[in-house]
Amino acid sequence: MKTKKIGFIGGGNMAHSLISGLIASGHPAQQIWVADSDQEKLSSLASSMHVNTSATNDDLIAQVEVVVLAVKPQSIAAVIRASKASFNKANILLVSIAAGINQQSLSKWLGADKAIVRCMPNTPALVQTGASGLHANQNVTEEQHDLAENIMRSVGIAVWVENEFELDAVTAVSGSGPAYFFLLMEAMEKAALELGLSQHTAQLLIEQTALGAARIALESSESPGELRKRVTSPGGTTEEAIKTFEQGGFTALVKKALQAANDRSISLSKELGAE
Incomplete structure (x- = not known):
């Protein structure tokens, strides 16, 4: 886990929390990348947590093995489409924490062969006491499965659901x-x-x-x-x-x-x- 390079597209509150959790659990800051259109956010993350920052999403994707999509749900499609060529070149795990974006949509935008884990975290993750539900598609390997779980466990508990539709119930409950x-x-x-x-x-x-x-x-x-x-x-x-x-x-x-x-x-x- 500690040798894996993890990238965050989006540097908002949830990304900040996950990065803090990862570093607190021993993941090296130099193994973490962040890309965001807000340069102030990037500068703040770089100075406070000593993580790497990328000027573009494409640059970030080229560096990492896991990409955490931490942008607003309304922006997901545009973000993926703009970097689809980079995603196609990379054999990476995509972890989406965007509410309301199902795996069918993510697969359509990315490609049916991509490894995707969809997560539903909650706001107590901001204080390291979160509760997250996760679901993996059939392309996710056992190692990638563990990677996604470890990322979310850095800010609380993480539970897997067998069927993706159960994430709607996870949303309603936690x-x-x-x-x-x-x-x-x-x-x-x-x-x-x-x-x-x-x-x-x-x-x-x-x-x-x-x-x-x-x-x-x-x-x-x-x-x-x-x-x-x-x-x-x-x-x-x-x-x-x-x-x-x-x-x-x-x-x-x-x-x-x-x-x-x-x-x-x-x-x-x-x-x-x-x-």
């Missing part, structure tokens, strides 16, 4: 998931203010409680349902709150929300896909 928790935290904060707490106190209590609950869930072998029961004493305050959530249709609403996100992920693939 890709969009941080916003669901922020929404709950936002609602709790508003309620806490009405109960008389100061904003600072409410925010601190809610954030630490969210962190603690997540850590217990990660470190426990029990299901979330069992953990919930453990802190829900009969006749107590927690039971009253849980009853209120359930009476308001909480579980059904969550199911409906995730289905909506899943459906939107599917429609985005059609909107942004190959023409």
